[in-house]
Amino acid sequence: MIVTGSERRISELCSSWRKEGLTVGLVPTMGALHEGHLSLVEIAAASSDRVVVSIFINPTQFGPGEDLEMYPRSIDDDCRAVEALGAFAVFTPDVNTVYPDDFSTEVHVAGVSQGLCGTARPGHFDGVATICTILFGIVKPDLAVFGMKDAQQLAVIRRMVTDLRLEIEIVAAPIVREPDGLAMSSRNKYLSAELREEASLIHGGLFAARQLALTGEKDCSLLRKAFIDHLRKAHMLSVQYAETVDPYTMLKIDKIENRVLLAVAVFAGTTRLIDNILIEPEV
Numbered sequence: 001m002i003v004t005g006s007e008r009r010i011s012e013l014c015s016s017w018r019k020e021g022l023t024v025g026l027v028p029t030m031g032a033l034h035e036g037h038l039s040l041v042e043i044a045a046a047s048s049d050r051v052v053v054s055i056f057i058n059p060t061q062f063g064p065g066e067d068l069e070m071y072p073r074s075i076d077d078d079c080r081a082v083e084a085l086g087a088f089a090v091f092t093p094d095v096n097t098v099y100p101d102d103f104s105t106e107v108h109v110a111g112v113s114q115g116l117c118g119t120a121r122p123g124h125f126d127g128v129a130t131i132c133t134i135l136f137g138i139v140k141p142d143l144a145v146f147g148m149k150d151a152q153q154l155a156v157i158r159r160m161v162t163d164l165r166l167e168i169e170i171v172a173a174p175i176v177r178e179p180d181g182l183a184m185s186s187r188n189k190y191l192s193a194e195l196r197e198e199a200s201l202i203h204g205g206l207f208a209a210r211q212l213a214l215t216g217e218k219d220c221s222l223l224r225k226a227f228i229d230h231l232r233k234a235h236m237l238s239v240q241y242a243e244t245v246d247p248y249t250m251l252k253i254d255k256i257e258n259r260v261l262l263a264v265a266v267f268a269g270t271t272r273l274i275d276n277i278l279i280e281p282e283v
Contacts, residue, residue: 026141026143035184052139059127061124125152132160144170148172181203204230227242245260256279
């Protein structure tokens with residue numbers, strides 16, 4: 001496996017694969033890889049001939065006071081893990097490579113980037129869209145894999161690829177969870193044992209809301225209430241948002257008629273965790 005921070009090297013490598021008639025799959029990450037990330041690599045390996053994993057902690061998607069400096073870093077372990085799953089290259093650019101001094105472009109995807117994390121983290125999705133556009137331009141993948149845990153990010157990337165006619169297949173990977181239901185996240189490492197135990201209530205609350213919908217409840221405000229009520233059992237969790245939205249447009253939905261995404265952001269102490277569950281109407 002090749003590990004390089006050189007834009008030219010990774011671009012030439014991917015170009016040589018395409019000339020051989022091989023398909024290229026990209027898994028963009030910020031490192032600190034867990035089983036959720038590794039499932040993306042497995043999906044990419046099953047769907048393409050050559051997998052590139054990018055590891056870049058993107059400063060433009062962090063806001064003031066967020067955890068850019070504290071964000072976990074484990075690049076050697078990450079490289080070993082993805083190599084074992086069949087990755088052919090890891091792209092590890094530095095900030096100056098991605099954003100040279102004369103860099104002056106920002107990609108903004110309207111609509112789907114508004115509300116939810118777009119409101120809670122102003123500018124976040126501009127940073128996400130910009131770095132993904134850069135990576136797509138360097139690697140020129142046939143497909144790219146993103147996790148469904150970051151549902152709004154997935155919607156933003158899908159919209160961007162469609163609008164800009166980038167001809168990249170965006171593959172959505174299911175959420176990978178711990179045995180107690182907590183969605184896997186690099187930020188779970190910040191949690192104390194007590195916070196970690198309480199954080200498992202997030203999935204329980206999502207499940208409670210979904211079960212309510214399965215009884216025939218169509219009023220989304222009651223589903224949101226069921227989630228929030230479930231978390232009242234915790235002493236150190238606080239809900240930042242709990243919204244029912246269309247999974248593709250991120251527009252708010254008040255009554256279940258088609259599939260609905262219940263998307264949530266919860267602070268466990270000072271650590272912000274996001275999660276979601278897809279709710280299908282009864283047929």
